[in-house]
Amino acid sequence: MFRVDVVLPCLNEAAALPQVLASLPPGYRAIVVDNGSTDGSAHIADAAGARVVRETRRGYGAAVHAGLTAAEAPIVAFADADASFDLSELPAIVDPVASGEVDMMLGFRVAQTRGAWPWHARLANRYLARRISAAARVPLRDLGPMRAARREPLLDLGIRDRRSGYPLETVLRAAAAGWRIAEAPVRYRPRVGVSKVTGTVRGTAIAIADMSRVLREVS
Known part of the structure; x- marks a missing residue:
C-alpha cells in the first residue's frame, strides 16, 4: 500500500499533469x-500511472x-x-501528520512571481x-489548497459542501473537533492554463459566496 494518497481534482489540466505527476515523491500515489x-x-493521468477517478458532479468539493x-x-x-504547486514539497506537509505532531497541516502559499497569485484572489x-481564523480560533494565513490529514478522521468529519467551500468547512469542522492544525510555507507558481475559479474576478466572487455560506452554516 502507498504511504500517502494525493488527491488532485482535475478539469482540463492535460498541459499541467505530466509535470505535476512527475514531481510526486516516492511512496506517494496520485x-x-x-x-x-x-x-x-x-x-x-492513467498513462502516467495515476489512479483515475471520475466524478460527474461538477464542483471542487465534489x-x-x-x-x-x-x-x-x-x-x-x-x-x-495545475502545476502551481511543486508536489516534491509534500513531505513538509505530510510528515508532521505522520509523526503525530499535528492532525492537519496546511500549506500557506508563498508566491514565486508577481503573476502567480492574482490580486483579487490574494x-x-x-x-x-x-x-476562518476568528471562527475556528486557529491563526491561519491561507485556506490551504495543499493540505494533509489522516483519511479516516477526515471522513468522520462529515463534510457536506461540494463546491468551493469544501476546504473551509474541513478546517471549521476539524477545529470544532479539537484537531491540532498548523501551517507550513509552500512555493506557489503561475499555474499552467487558465484557472476555473480564482483566475477571474467572477470566479473569485463565486468562491467567496460559497465560503461565506459555509461560514454561516457551520460556525
Whole structure:
C-alpha cells in the first residue's frame, strides 16, 4: 500500500499533469479526479500511472471528496493539478501528520512571481483567512489548497459542501473537533492554463459566496 494518497481534482489540466505527476515523491500515489475534462486529462493521468477517478458532479468539493472516498492510504494529501504547486514539497506537509505532531497541516502559499497569485484572489484569501481564523480560533494565513490529514478522521468529519467551500468547512469542522492544525510555507507558481475559479474576478466572487455560506452554516 502507498504511504500517502494525493488527491488532485482535475478539469482540463492535460498541459499541467505530466509535470505535476512527475514531481510526486516516492511512496506517494496520485489520485486524479476527473471532473468532466474534455482535453484527455484522464488518459494522460492513467498513462502516467495515476489512479483515475471520475466524478460527474461538477464542483471542487465534489471532486475532492470523491478522491478522499477512493483513497486507501492512511494519510491523504490534497493539491491542485495545475502545476502551481511543486508536489516534491509534500513531505513538509505530510510528515508532521505522520509523526503525530499535528492532525492537519496546511500549506500557506508563498508566491514565486508577481503573476502567480492574482490580486483579487490574494485579497479574497486574506479576507477569508481572517474570518476562518476568528471562527475556528486557529491563526491561519491561507485556506490551504495543499493540505494533509489522516483519511479516516477526515471522513468522520462529515463534510457536506461540494463546491468551493469544501476546504473551509474541513478546517471549521476539524477545529470544532479539537484537531491540532498548523501551517507550513509552500512555493506557489503561475499555474499552467487558465484557472476555473480564482483566475477571474467572477470566479473569485463565486468562491467567496460559497465560503461565506459555509461560514454561516457551520460556525
